[in-house]
Amino acid sequence: MPKILISDKLSPTAVQIFRDRGLDVVYEPDLGKDKAALLEAIADADGLAVRSATKATADVIAAAPRLKVIGRAGIGVDNIDLDAATNAGVVVMNTPFGNAITTAEHAIAMMFAIARQIPQANASTHQGKWEKSAFMGTEVYGKTLGLIGCGNIGSIVASRALGLKMKVAAFDPYLTPDRAVELGVEKVDLDELLARADFITIHTPLTEQTKNILSKESLGKTKKGVRIINCARGGLVDEDALKEALDSGHVAAAALDVFATEPATEHPLFGHKNVVCTPHLGAATTEAQENVALQVAEQMADYLLTGAITNALNMPSVTAEEAPKLRPYLALAEDLGSFAGQLTETGVKAIEIIYAGSVSKLNRKPLTQAAIAAILKPMLQGVNIVNAPTIASERGIEITETVTEKARNFNATIQLKVTTERFTRTVTGTIFGGIPRVVEIKGVEMEATFSEHMLYVTNEDKPGFIGALGSTLGEHGINIATFNLGRGTAGGDAIALLAVDSEVTPDVLEAVRAIKHVKQAKALSF
Incomplete structure (x- = not known):
């Protein structure tokens, strides 16, 4: 059975889920802190379950030739080299919804903390002072909350803010007008949000596009007295620029749960009278820790045992219900792709995948990736179903899908049309009796199953060819x-x-190529 290595602390219930599903589990919760030991332990692992302590770097992934999946119990995958995993054909999963409510609640709590200076007032009162007039706060009622990012967590924050009778303006390039109406928020551009918001909270991943989204320039566009909350990712706020804005009084207060460098044991904002800091507690509730652990265990087990893919960052999702329906067509896509790839001797310019009949109604993305990988594998090392689209894109290969509801002569067919520097070749297949079969090659109808060893011959249709071919093979x-x-x-x-x-x-x-009337002969293997 597949082996799971758990190298960070995970709920005992999650560990038991793996065992109950029949997987071999090695639970070493402190292993992620010892890279040398991790490199040794991961050598025979099929799955790696982590939180944030384990760094799944390129060399760690390279040390695990059997590795098929990395599961992150949480949202952020900053500790996983996604490119290295993709190149190695390793599916990377996270659990984006298990701690969404907890993180959203922490953002709301931080907003109240800086609105009413609760941490500062608490510290003062514990010291025996009674500085009632020193901690003048502000109401959130009627104020405008600016959301940068309105995905899963951001939308939960929006609903809580609306319940507090705040106005919510959201900047998110992926937020549709209909979804904005459904959430009850106003969709705005970033500059308008900066100009109008009394509170700004960030709920977006850290990417090249979002890095320092609250830069010195952006902070300069905010209204005087704005309050900033970041419970998403360090690096989304220019921390030096934020300190400058706080010192000048332009920004009234800030609440930070995340920092550009973590753990943050020293920081220019530590000790600032108008700053509240917490040590990355967004997901730190009993419920959230349990939820993400259980989810990652179920997701990894499903993938290894059934092929179901949930919350993957580098593969299209496949539900447990879809997996058995897709399995024969995945085999067909791989066989057809391998067939076309082994016959291709020049550079590929374009690949078209044509789905006809009932297969057109299935989840086609995994099928497309399987076909692309199989076509490219004979020509390129390291190609797999996970990294195939990236490799094709890097080489300028145009990928298209065509869908038609009716398949001629069959219930469902997949056709690959591969365009090279010299010609375009088609090959079509179907599933019959649960077995992949080829039913057309270059416009010529035929029916054949795929076997381990095959011989492909194109020839002139002349008498005597079949006998000559049989005799030649017999002689050898x-x-x-x-x-x-x-x-x-x-x-x-x-x-x-x-x-x-x-x-x-x-x-x-x-010997086969020397037979009269033979134009091409190719050995194939499947």
Whole structure:
């Protein structure tokens, strides 16, 4: 059974989920802190479950040749080298919804903390002071909350703020007008949000586009007295610029749960009278820790046991219900792609995948990725179903999908159309009796199953060819298992596709190519 390595502290219930699903589990909650030990322990792992302490770097991933999935119990995957995982064909999953409510509640709590100076007043009162007039706060009622990012967490913050009778303005390029109406927020651009908001809270991932989204320039566009909350990711706020704005009084207060460098044991904002800091507590509730641990265990087990993919960052999702329906078509897409790829001898310019019939109604993204990977694998090292779209894009290969509801002669077909520097070749397949079959090659109809060893021959349709081919293979000790023929027109070009019992060696190929009327001969393996 697949082996799961858990290298960070995880709920005992989550560990038991793996065991109950029949997986081999190694639970070493402190392993992630010892990289040398991690490199040794991960060598035979099929899955790696982590929180934030383990750094799944490129060398860690390279040390795990069997690794198929990394599961992060939480949202952020800053501690996982996503590019290295993708290149290695490792699916990376997170649990984006398990701690959403907890993080949203922490943002609201931080907003109240800086609105009423609760931490400062608490510290003063504990010291025996009674500085009632020193801590003049502000109401949140009727104020405008500016949301930068209105996804899962941001939308929860919006609902809580609306319940407090605040006005909510949201900046999010992916927020549709209809969704904004549904949430009860006003969709605005960033400059308008900065100019209008009394409180600004950030709920976006850290990317090249969002890094320092609250920069010195952006903070300069805010209204005087604005209050800033960041419970999302360090690096979204220019911390030096924020300190400058706080010192000048332009920003009234800030609440930070995350920092550009963590753990943050020293920071220019520590000790600032108008700053509230917490040590990345956004997901730190009993409920959230349990939820994300259980979710990551279920997701990883589902993938390893059934092929279901949930909350993956580098693969399209496949539900548990979809997985068994997709499985035969994944095999078909891989076989067709391998067939086309092994016959391709020049650079690929474009790949079109045509789905017809019932397969067109399925989740096609995994099928497309499987086909692309199989086409490119004979030409490029390291191609897999996870990284295939990226590799194709890097090489300028155009990928298109075409869908039609009716398939000619069959319930469902997948056709690959591969355009190279010299020609365009098509190959079509279907599922019959649960087995992938090829039913068309270059416009020529035929029917054949895929076998471990095969011989593909194109020839002129002339008398004597079949006998000559059989004799040649017999002379070289090659036994024919199946012999499938197809032709365009009588006397024109024909195709022979043979399954044989042993490998077709180069000397056998040379003998086949020497047969009269043969145009091309190629050994295939599946």
